[in-house]
Amino acid sequence: MLQKMLLIRKFEEEVEELFLVKGMLIGPSHLCLGQEAISVGAMMALEPSDLTVTTYRGHGHALAKGAPAKLCMAELFGKSTGNCKGLGGSMHVAIYPKTGSLYATAIVGSGIPIAAGVGLGEKQKKSKNIVATFFGDGAVNTGAFHEGVNLIALWKLPVLLFCENNQYAMSTPFRRAVSSPSIAERARAYGMQTIIVNGNDVVAVFVAAKVAAERARNESEPTFLECITYKMKGHGVYDKGDYRPKEEVAEWLERDPILTFKKRLLENRLITQAEIDEAEGATQREVEEAVAFAMQGSPLSFDEMKTYVYAEGG
Amino acid sequence: MRLREITYSEALREALREEMLRDPNVILLGEEIGVFQGVYRVTRGLLEEFGPDRVRDTPISEAAIAGAAIGLAMAGLKPVAEIMYMDFLPICMDQLATQAAKMRFMSGGQLKVPMVLRTQYSLGRQHGSQHSQFTPSWFLQVPGLKVVLPSTPHDAKGLLKSAIRDQNPVLFVECGVLYKSKGPVPGEEYVIPLGQADVKRKGEDVTIVGVSRLVGESLIAAKKLEENGISAEVIDIRTLQPLDLETIVESVKRTSRLIVASDDVKTGGIGSEISAAVLEAAFDYLDAPIIRVACPDTPIPFSPALEQMYMPNADKIVQAVDQIIG
Numbered sequence A: 001m002l003q004k005m006l007l008i009r010k011f012e013e014e015v016e017e018l019f020l021v022k023g024m025l026i027g028p029s030h031l032c033l034g035q036e037a038i039s040v041g042a043m044m045a046l047e048p049s050d051l052t053v054t055t056y057r058g059h060g061h062a063l064a065k066g067a068p069a070k071l072c073m074a075e076l077f078g079k080s081t082g083n084c085k086g087l088g089g090s091m092h093v094a095i096y097p098k099t100g101s102l103y104a105t106a107i108v109g110s111g112i113p114i115a116a117g118v119g120l121g122e123k124q125k126k127s128k129n130i131v132a133t134f135f136g137d138g139a140v141n142t143g144a145f146h147e148g149v150n151l152i153a154l155w156k157l158p159v160l161l162f163c164e165n166n167q168y169a170m171s172t173p174f175r176r177a178v179s180s181p182s183i184a185e186r187a188r189a190y191g192m193q194t195i196i197v198n199g200n201d202v203v204a205v206f207v208a209a210k211v212a213a214e215r216a217r218n219e220s221e222p223t224f225l226e227c228i229t230y231k232m233k234g235h236g237v238y239d240k241g242d243y244r245p246k247e248e249v250a251e252w253l254e255r256d257p258i259l260t261f262k263k264r265l266l267e268n269r270l271i272t273q274a275e276i277d278e279a280e281g282a283t284q285r286e287v288e289e290a291v292a293f294a295m296q297g298s299p300l301s302f303d304e305m306k307t308y309v310y311a312e313g314g
Numbered sequence B: 001m002r003l004r005e006i007t008y009s010e011a012l013r014e015a016l017r018e019e020m021l022r023d024p025n026v027i028l029l030g031e032e033i034g035v036f037q038g039v040y041r042v043t044r045g046l047l048e049e050f051g052p053d054r055v056r057d058t059p060i061s062e063a064a065i066a067g068a069a070i071g072l073a074m075a076g077l078k079p080v081a082e083i084m085y086m087d088f089l090p091i092c093m094d095q096l097a098t099q100a101a102k103m104r105f106m107s108g109g110q111l112k113v114p115m116v117l118r119t120q121y122s123l124g125r126q127h128g129s130q131h132s133q134f135t136p137s138w139f140l141q142v143p144g145l146k147v148v149l150p151s152t153p154h155d156a157k158g159l160l161k162s163a164i165r166d167q168n169p170v171l172f173v174e175c176g177v178l179y180k181s182k183g184p185v186p187g188e189e190y191v192i193p194l195g196q197a198d199v200k201r202k203g204e205d206v207t208i209v210g211v212s213r214l215v216g217e218s219l220i221a222a223k224k225l226e227e228n229g230i231s232a233e234v235i236d237i238r239t240l241q242p243l244d245l246e247t248i249v250e251s252v253k254r255t256s257r258l259i260v261a262s263d264d265v266k267t268g269g270i271g272s273e274i275s276a277a278v279l280e281a282a283f284d285y286l287d288a289p290i291i292r293v294a295c296p297d298t299p300i301p302f303s304p305a306l307e308q309m310y311m312p313n314a315d316k317i318v319q320a321v322d323q324i325i326g
Helices: A002-020 A036-044 A059-065 A069-076 A111-124 A137-141 A143-154 A183-189 A202-219 A246-254 A257-267 A273-296 A302-306 B008-022 B046-050 B062-074 B086-106 B136-141 B153-165 B213-227 B245-255 B270-285 B304-310 B314-324
Strands: A051-055 A101-105 A131-136 A159-165 A193-198 A223-228 B003-007 B026-030 B055-057 B078-083 B115-121 B146-148 B169-175 B182-186 B198-201 B206-210 B232-236 B239-241 B258-265 B291-295
Touching: A002 A036, A002 A059, A002 A069, A002 A257, A002 A273, A036 A059, A036 A131, A036 A159, A036 A202, A036 A257, A051 A059, A051 A111, A059 A069, A059 A101, A069 A273, A101 A111, A111 A131, A111 A143, A111 A159, A111 B062, A111 B086, A131 A137, A137 A143, A137 A159, A137 A183, A143 A159, A143 A183, A143 B062, A159 A183, A159 A202, A183 A193, A183 A223, A193 A202, A202 A223, A202 A257, A257 A273, B003 B008, B008 B026, B008 B046, B008 B078, B008 B153, B008 B169, B008 B182, B026 B062, B046 B055, B062 B078, B062 B086, B062 B115, B078 B086, B086 B115, B086 B169, B115 B153, B136 B169, B136 B239, B136 B270, B146 B153, B153 B169, B153 B182, B198 B213, B206 B213, B206 B245, B206 B314, B213 B232, B213 B258, B213 B314, B232 B245, B245 B258, B245 B270, B258 B270, B258 B314, B270 B291, B291 B314
Parallel strands: A051 A101, A051 A131, A131 A159, A159 A223, A193 A223, B026 B055, B026 B078, B078 B115, B115 B169, B146 B169, B206 B232, B206 B258, B258 B291
Antiparallel strands: B003 B182, B146 B239, B198 B232
16 A cells, blocks of 8 residues: 555656656646545555546556556656557546556546446446546536436446545635535435545545445445545646645645555554665656656657547447 | 338337347437437337337436446447437537547547447427537537438438447437438348448539438439439538548539538538538639538527528529529
């Protein structure tokens, strides 16, 4: 768990530096720094064959589900060696069906109806695979969210809905955008089981996700998990997030999911500082190797690019 | 070959049924398609034959219908979703144009989305501004999507079967006023490949490209023109994406004159695109301006009298031809 969280953290810290300091990456990129516990806790509760439908804030989802860091980094560099051959970029890096990362959308809310369809498909195939869909608090005000949640509840689909409530939809605070006291309440209105969980506590997310996953797999019952968390950075990599009160940011930094998890493991003597150092080193090396791999690659040829518009065959 | 006369709507139903029998992964979803048997009866009897898992009634949630179809396709099934009126497509436009059409591309070929979205337009049925629109040209800006526009029962069946077997998202636009029209349809299995225009009538003096309902009107116009000694060739595009430009250009090179007749609003419509493409490919062969016969740039009126004036028809096509053949 810690190792995966560290990998995501180091990957994104490197990405931030590649954008802002080294100037080697361009385009929009949405970091999930501070939200690593949700990706990792959720994915560890899933089976490898389970499927995810996530969003443009998806580096963590992709890595936690098992996409190799070097492919993800090459994708961010727009290289043909990336998992989407450089055609998707940062916002679609969590498309890697080989490890169950089925789809990542860049349109807020649009993944929820798609997750409903995947869930229905898996249910009709009697595959026992379940679907986990991830979205932010901004998504819950879209029509697609409500249409999708209704279908998932109505048809009892094996879908887990992870709402990563990171308190801000771009710069708009949750309280200024959502009328109901909690998001979970909205899901409950559709007749769905809900869990509100501390999204900065990886063990809590894992336990909640495990319970929900079993219910989805065995009873084909969906669960809505509202994971309370905080974006350590702004909306996108260029956004300093300085519209947020300093005290609020400072308070949440103390709740950093990696710091608190390390502390807890050390206090309970479940890990030694040396083991943490080793994990830090290993993940740092993995990220450095990923950057080296990405830099070696070249962009897809323009002619090959055109072959990906339509699939062959009828 | 066994030829029978059946309606456009029966031909569509046969296509759905045959493909459902052929491939257990084909499933239908949409509003009122099951218990109610379809607003236009295209899905009549299919719930009884295939059961509720394969003929799935949905709530009025167009975005979720299209989104669920995408998800089903990604899960390995072959969804055929129905959007009751073409006017409701904007509600699921994100799913169709921004999700389905781009998934293969932006995943670098990792994903494919074999799905069909069936819909129909009801111009000519006094359905007013919000239940009559014909807007396939919007999708000319959406590479990754295929767009099919059948004009006869024969084509409706063969094209729908191909659309269901296609590995890409296909928007299949039926014509409401044609549902009850009859035509010869072989009893034997056949498919019509997507991307092939059909020369519905050979001619030498002018090429009339017809779209959907206006293919029939173009053929009526061609008969009238023949009485005046003008030989018109009528081409049915059958699919807008991919567009078989080659067949159109080859014809224009022989006739040197082009009319494009379609039920959409004239500005920025199908006729505009075909005109521009023909000018690029065959400018030197043209002896006269290209004329678009289409709807005026207003919303569609309810008033039956006004709607008749609003709609393109055989007479308007004849007038357009007279304009360029002095």
